[in-house]
Amino acid sequence: MVEKVKATKETRPVPGRTSSKTSKVKSEKTRKVRKKRIERDSSSSEYESDFSDSLKLASATPSEPKCTEKDEKALESNQITAPQPKQEAKKEASTTQSDADEEAPQELNILKDTPLSMLWGDAKNDYACRREFVWDDNVFTDSEDVNLDRLASLYVDEPPSRGRRNVRTVQHSQxxxxxxxxxxxxxxxxxxxxxxADPTVSNDKxxxxxxxxxxxxxxxxVxxxxxxxxxxxxxxxxxxxxxxxTNTVFIHAAFPCRSMQIEGDDGSTDVEMDPVSELEVRQLIEKSNLExxxxxxxxxTFAPDPSIRDIENQAAHQELFQMNSHNHPFVGLIVGTYDSKRTDPVGLFRYFHVKGEKMTGKTKTPPMYFPFELTTITRKYKARAIQAVQAVKPxxxxxxxxxxxxxxxNEYGASILGCVEQVVRLLEYYRAFPRRTKWSQSWQKTNKGQKLRLSxxxxxxxxxxxxxxQTAFVxxxxxxxQSAWQ
Incomplete structure (x- = not known):
């Protein structure tokens, strides 16, 4: 069994604005100040109120629908409405306190619940993603003869696509x-x-x-x-x-984290992970029997090439996870979305890591790190029966x-339910987000909503x-x- 690497609070690097390698003391003080500020403002935060309201509908699990008597009557007359808030249920004279508590959707605390925390911490539902792990060869396969017609164009022999850049990009030599x-x-x-090197080319140097x-x-x-x-x-x-x-990193799930809202920074070129969210997610991953x-x-708005800051943060993480005898690798991913100089609507993914190189003969001089793109394999489910669903036209x-x-x-099978819950949490989480995407805004010859659909x-x-x-699912x-964000 692979030994886990646990980061202490003092050594844990935080992806984002501050380089954990060069400014550890300053970064630690900043985290503490921001953490206190978040806790102080949480009770009166307007964002918390909007976000909590937006999650009320999604918080009802599929096995335990939460509806008041008013909702049930509306459903019978084909007038579908969202479940009523807890405080309105209390006003029903014929409803007892215990009944109201049972009918009311679960309320969330945005300082304690990350977008996916209820999925991975929900003990009431048996999601397939919590028992069918990506390294299980009884469920997944790398064989190209399974669903090859669907996945060959996606993940087999796909040349790297870079697109054009609207910010300066340099090569290693520069x-x-x-x-x-x-x-x-x-x-x-x-x-x-x-x-x-391309493993299929024998003379690749x-x-x-x-x-x-x-x-x-x-x-x-996700x-x-x-x-x-x-x-x-x-x-x-x-x-x-x-x-x-097997010298393999298995990526089983994505765990979205909250980012810091920093005064004077719109977040278009930098991101800093909320230290409270970081701690929550790391604990959640560990409790989920993952690393x-x-x-x-x-x-x-620009190409998914790593910046100098991205390279510094990647190097800090790699150093942290290489401190044990197993030389634990650490993978970085950058996703490019709305680059105006690209015409392809599909989100552009770039997995990478960095390698250090000594630039001078001095032993105390820190190495210079250079990014290398990683070739990845998306595993495929082995063939199994899935319940059919009637197609939905746009x-x-x-x-x-x-x-x-x-x-x-309910219509796409149990194996996809974990992904569905991840999607629902993300859509509801960003419903009240200050810089959420406006789907009607133009992008190339279409709009951002249509771009998302195509991606x-x-x-x-x-x-x-x-x-x-698949089209019906999307x-x-x-x-x-569209309905949730109206």
Whole structure:
């Protein structure tokens, strides 16, 4: 069994604005001050109130629907409405206190509940993602003869797509020259990832990738949706495990984290993980019998190449997770979404890690780190029967929120329910987010809502859903999003 690496509060790097390698003391003081500020403002936060209201509908689990008598009558007359808040249930004269408590949706504390915490901490429902792990060869396979027609265009022999950049990007040689000249490096300077050798080419002289990366099919879908939710950078951790015997990092799930709202910074070029959310998510991953094996964030308006700051944070994490005898790797991911210089609507993913290089003969001089792109394998479910669902055609008419939620939770099979709950939590979490995406805004020759739909239609091909109903699944998500955000 692989030994876990536990970070102490003093040594744990925080992805984002502050380099944990060069400013540990300052970063630690900043975290404490911000934590106190968050706790002080939580009781009067307008954002907390809006967010708690937006989660009331989604908080009812599929096995325990929460409806008042008024809702039941409305459902009988085909007038579907959201469950009534707890305080309104108390006003019913014929309802006892215990009945009201039972009928009321579970209320959340945004300082204690991350977007996915209820999914992974919910003991009442047996989600497949909590028992069917991506490293289980009885459930998943790497064989190309399973669902090859659906996934070949996505994950097999796919050449790296970089797109154009609207910020300056340099190559390793340019970065090396700048370092040796003593120039101060801009933390927002983008660095192009170098490529490892192609294992199918015998005479490729480039270095070999040092470890393999295998990913759960739900991960790309959730990360793509999360990155499209906001016009500022988002951030999260990966939960999984490292198998030293096969030298493979298994990424089992994405755990979105809250980001800090910093005065004077709109978050379009930087992101800093909320230290409270970071602690919650790390504990949640551990309680889920997983390990922290990576992190991800988005570049909303430019290419997904790592910046100098991204490289520093990646290096800090790698150093932390390499302190044990198993040399634990750590994977980074950047998702590009609304780059105006790209024409492809599909979210662009770049998995990477960094390698240190001594630039001078002095032993005390810290190494210079350079990013390398990682080739990944998204595992596939082995063939199994899935309940059919009637196809849903795109429509301009607003479908009731309750109807979409019912279909998502009941029509696509038990194996996809964990992904559904992740999606629902994200949509409700960002409903009251200050910098949420405005779907009607233009992007290229369409709008951002249509771009999201097309991007999800690409990544849904890896999910455990038959090909003939994948469009219906995405359409239900998009209709739920439109209804919930109205």
């Amino acid at each position: 970065l090396r020259q700048s370092f040796l000249s003593g120039a101060t490096l801009d933390p927002h300077l983008m660095v192009e990832c170098a490529q490892y 480039r270095p070999q990738q040092p470890f393999s990366v295998r990913i759960h099919p739900d991960v790309a879908f 990360c793509d949706l999360h990155a499209h939710m906001a016009m500022c950078e988002i951030i999260g951790y990966f939960g999984g495990k490292y198998d030293a015997e 922290v094996v990576g992190w991800y964030h988005s570049h909303p 429509t301009n008419e607003l479908v009731p929120q309750h109807a979409c939620l019912h279909r998502l939770r 999800l239609l690409h990544y849904v091909e890896a999910l455990d859903i038959p090909k003939d109903i 359409e239900d998500i998009f209709q739920y999003l």
